[in-house]
Amino acid sequence: MPKASTDKHYTVGQLAKATGTRAVTIRYYDHLGLLPSAGRTASGYRLYTENERDRLLFIRRCRALGFSLDDIRELLGLADRREASCAAVDAKVDEQLEQVRMRLRDLHALEAELERLSACCEGGVIGECRIIESLSARS
Amino acid sequence: MPKASTDKHYTVGQLAKATGTRAVTIRYYDHLGLLPSAGRTASGYRLYTENERDRLLFIRRCRALGFSLDDIRELLGLADRREASCAAVDAKVDEQLEQVRMRLRDLHALEAELERLSACCEGGVIGECRIIESLSARS
DNA sequence: AATGAAGGTTATAGTGGCTATAAGGTCAAG
DNA sequence: CTTGACCTTATAGCCACTATAACCTTCATT
Numbered sequence A, B: 001m002p003k004a005s006t007d008k009h010y011t012v013g014q015l016a017k018a019t020g021t022r023a024v025t026i027r028y029y030d031h032l033g034l035l036p037s038a039g040r041t042a043s044g045y046r047l048y049t050e051n052e053r054d055r056l057l058f059i060r061r062c063r064a065l066g067f068s069l070d071d072i073r074e075l076l077g078l079a080d081r082r083e084a085s086c087a088a089v090d091a092k093v094d095e096q097l098e099q100v101r102m103r104l105r106d107l108h109a110l111e112a113e114l115e116r117l118s119a120c121c122e123g124g125v126i127g128e129c130r131i132i133e134s135l136s137a138r139s
Numbered sequence C: 001a002a003t004g005a006a007g008g009t010t011a012t013a014g015t016g017g018c019t020a021t022a023a024g025g026t027c028a029a030g
Numbered sequence D: 001c002t003t004g005a006c007c008t009t010a011t012a013g014c015c016a017c018t019a020t021a022a023c024c025t026t027c028a029t030t
Helices: A012-019 A023-032 A050-064 A069-080 A087-119 A130-135 B012-019 B023-032 B050-064 B069-080 B087-119 B130-135
Strands: none
Touching: A012 A023, A012 A050, A023 A050, A050 A069, A050 B130, A069 A087, A069 B130, A087 A130, A087 B087, A087 B130, A130 B050, A130 B069, A130 B087, B012 B023, B012 B050, B023 B050, B050 B069, B069 B087, B087 B130
8 A cells, every 4th residue: 555645635525526425414424523633724624634535435335335323433433443353343244234134124025015006906096996995994 | 894883082092002103103193284183172182083093094004115204195185086096096106116126226235245245254353354444445 | 189190282302314505704716 | 806616604404203391181099
């Protein structure tokens, strides 16, 4: 890793473009303390370095995997402790994987039920619609 | 099922038990106008009839299928027009089905990526963890 | 009749992860 | 020296609830 120009600076807007994040979202992360200690220009503009850009990219990758911001806060904390065991990281990933699988199971069930409903419509009037019938109480 | 006493009345709590919905949620639906015109006792308690119980069950079934409350408001409107074509109902179901399938595709991709991540952890320290590496910027 | 528990009522604020709006300050170019 | 693109903050809204507070009603027991 040749760290050539490590002192490149970004305003929020530039960082937004560089990372595919909206500026408001960056400010939101700042507000939450996820992207802390941004430097400021004399006039109060945020100034980010490559360090913070990388941190933001890390956050966005985690978000894309479905991690909550709280999860990400933990992951960021772990990532900084280079000598610690990575068991906790692995556990977080496995936990997230399990949650995704649970949601998949739920959605598959939903899909099946919606398919069933869709198939039973024969194109008549609502008074005879099996979909509405199915959704209505007949207990 | 002999529908003996069609004028059975429910307080919120009773309706909650009868439908597996929380009382607060029922009041919330009332507030939104989804479960309108509940009668009131002299002292101001809501009083629901079997009509409203059925309407609530309809809402809950739709919710279980992932429909938004706005969708449900539409579906309720449709369900009442017994002579109208049920094409709109069918379309709503198909649209919801398509959305569920989209979310399924997204989640399957997430699952695959998380599986990949999980598999690449070899149980060392964080400094060498491939998961953290994967999540960190290397562009 | 008094009391206490279990119900009911309202209004308001919080959840998560942003997004939208308002009302203003800064900066480079023409 | 003005225009327009950028930046700043604070606040409110989204969805479908959930939680809290402060109060009122009903019913059973003493």
